[in-house]
Amino acid sequence: MGATNLRCRECGTSYGLEARYVCEQCFGPLEVAYDHQGLADDRDLLRRRIQAGPQNIWRYSDFLPLEAPPGPSGRVLSRVGLPAGCTPLIRADRLAERLGLGEVWVKNDAHNPTHSFKDRVVSVASQRARELGFDTLACASTGNLANAVAAQAAALGLPSYVFIPADLEEQKILGTGVYGTNLVKVRGTYDDVNRLCTEISGERERWAFVNVNMRPYYAEGSKTLAYEIAEQLGWSTPDRVVAPIASGSLFTKIAKGFSEWLDLGLIDGAVPTMNGAQATGCSPVAQAFAAGTDVCRPVKPDTIAKSLAIGNPADGPYAVELARETNGSVDAVTDDEIRAGIRMLAETTGIFTETAGGVTAATLAKLAARGDIGADERVVLVITGDGLKTLDAVRGTFESHEIEPRFDDFEARVEEGVHA
Amino acid sequence: MAVTVKIPTQLRSATGGQAEASVDGATVGEVLDALYAQHDGLRDRICGEDGELRRFVNVYVGGEDIRFLDGLQTPVAAGGEVTILPAVAGG
Numbered sequence: 188m189g190a191t192n193l194r195c196r197e198c199g200t201s202y203g204l205e206a207r208y209v210c211e212q213c214f215g216p217l218e219v220a221y222d223h224q225g226l227a228d229d230r231d232l233l234r235r236r237i238q239a240g241p242q243n244i245w246r247y248s249d250f251l252p253l254e255a256p257p258g259p260s261g262r263v264l265s266r267v268g269l270p271a272g273c274t275p276l277i278r279a280d281r282l283a284e285r286l287g288l289g290e291v292w293v294k295n296d297a298h299n300p301t302h303s304f305k306d307r308v309v310s311v312a313s314q315r316a317r318e319l320g321f322d323t324l325a326c327a328s329t330g331n332l333a334n335a336v337a338a339q340a341a342a343l344g345l346p347s348y349v350f351i352p353a354d355l356e357e358q359k360i361l362g363t364g365v366y367g368t369n370l371v372k373v374r375g376t377y378d379d380v381n382r383l384c385t386e387i388s389g390e391r392e393r394w395a396f397v398n399v400n401m402r403p404y405y406a407e408g409s410k411t412l413a414y415e416i417a418e419q420l421g422w423s424t425p426d427r428v429v430a431p432i433a434s435g436s437l438f439t440k441i442a443k444g445f446s447e448w449l450d451l452g453l454i455d456g457a458v459p460t461m462n463g464a465q466a467t468g469c470s471p472v473a474q475a476f477a478a479g480t481d482v483c484r485p486v487k488p489d490t491i492a493k494s495l496a497i498g499n500p501a502d503g504p505y506a507v508e509l510a511r512e513t514n515g516s517v518d519a520v521t522d523d524e525i526r527a528g529i530r531m532l533a534e535t536t537g538i539f540t541e542t543a544g545g546v547t548a549a550t551l552a553k554l555a556a557r558g559d560i561g562a563d564e565r566v567v568l569v570i571t572g573d574g575l576k577t578l579d580a581v582r583g584t585f586e587s588h589e590i591e592p593r594f595d596d597f598e599a600r601v602e603e604g605v606h607a
Numbered sequence: 608m609a610v611t612v613k614i615p616t617q618l619r620s621a622t623g624g625q626a627e628a629s630v631d632g633a634t635v636g637e638v639l640d641a642l643y644a645q646h647d648g649l650r651d652r653i654c655g656e657d658g659e660l661r662r663f664v665n666v667y668v669g670g671e672d673i674r675f676l677d678g679l680q681t682p683v684a685a686g687g688e689v690t691i692l693p694a695v696a697g698g
Contacts, residue, residue: 197663208693208695211617211618211620211652213652213663214617214652214653214661214663214664214693214694214695215661215663216663216695327697377697378672378697381696381697382665382667382690382692384696385696385697386613386690386692388696389615389616390616396696398696398697398698399697434697434698435698437698485672485675487675499665499672499694500698501695501696501697501698
């Protein structure tokens, strides 16, 4: 594999490719480092190999930290798990028109097996967990990850423990429990759940917490979003990416994915301008960006965008740095703007997204209204989850007609009502 | 009465494998200073050169992040519990 070691982002200390996520010297986050030089020898061959690969993230195995990735012939569920990725990238001209923009594309990651981008990261983390000999999968989740871990564990035939805040949306709880996981509802915020899981992961050595002790591998899965976008745009980068920020991991890894391929000369362009999206009710990263610092002061979340409700974001400082370096921003939108964002995307594209996607769509609208986006820019909006997961957000936002089963009632109440 | 400090696995190489320590102190700052006095090499791993906590270190008193309280000045009751944990998990 191309992965060589784990390296601390803060102090550079190097570790082997084991189940470790924190630097023992400074508590900084560990990241997977690679040696891709061998891949640069024949770029055409590499592109052809990727294109001939499976219609899922394993087509990018050269760039993922696995010794034995499932590969193109892997069809046995208990070995390869649920295939994630290769989701549609759709040109959204009516959305662009609504916002007065030139070219907008929607990367619709609701198309994954459990309807969010989390299937990407869980695929990588669970494969690596098996390589390292773990026998149980676990996670701390705001909902989407809960769905993904429970489903992936079921596919692989591993026991799982999923820890969520007790007040999570009912759809996400139901869509997790159905897979037969051990569902643990913690009375507290996501940050409380996360703290508990950090403690448990230290004491349960046989458990792979995908976003705690497996976090360096897990996070690498998000790079596949960038690879796909670049491949779908004809081996080039977009000018701008608008993506949500919860912990900041997805946001920073999308940029890492583009950077890796640019460094190899595999794609044309430059690292896109990166715009992060948060909900005003949980916006520690947006606040740090606005304040001109990289210190993300923790907050107590209060927003309908529960999948983004992380008050103490692990990769917050790096998300702020990335937004600044790429002349982007991190913006925050209110709950009303989130509902309007969900509606705008649905009306102009036929894509129904959850509240996190509402945050992202509303942030795009905000950037457009502010005049931040040039007329000739190619913009990609990253939609990370499905609207069926957060149905409460759209309750009461539209009218319907209830009639008797008679033609005259239809004419009177529906058609005349419409034309009145 | 002493305060219990819970040590994360990542720091136990500096505490001889000890998962808890019992120290005296009336504030988080005093508790941590007492802990550093017991175990060589812990201070540099928890604190930056400015004496503040490193940015990826979380400290909790009674389950609450001290950044929501009074930081290192947060009072700790006798018999209370201080938990040190890495901040980079989750998401």
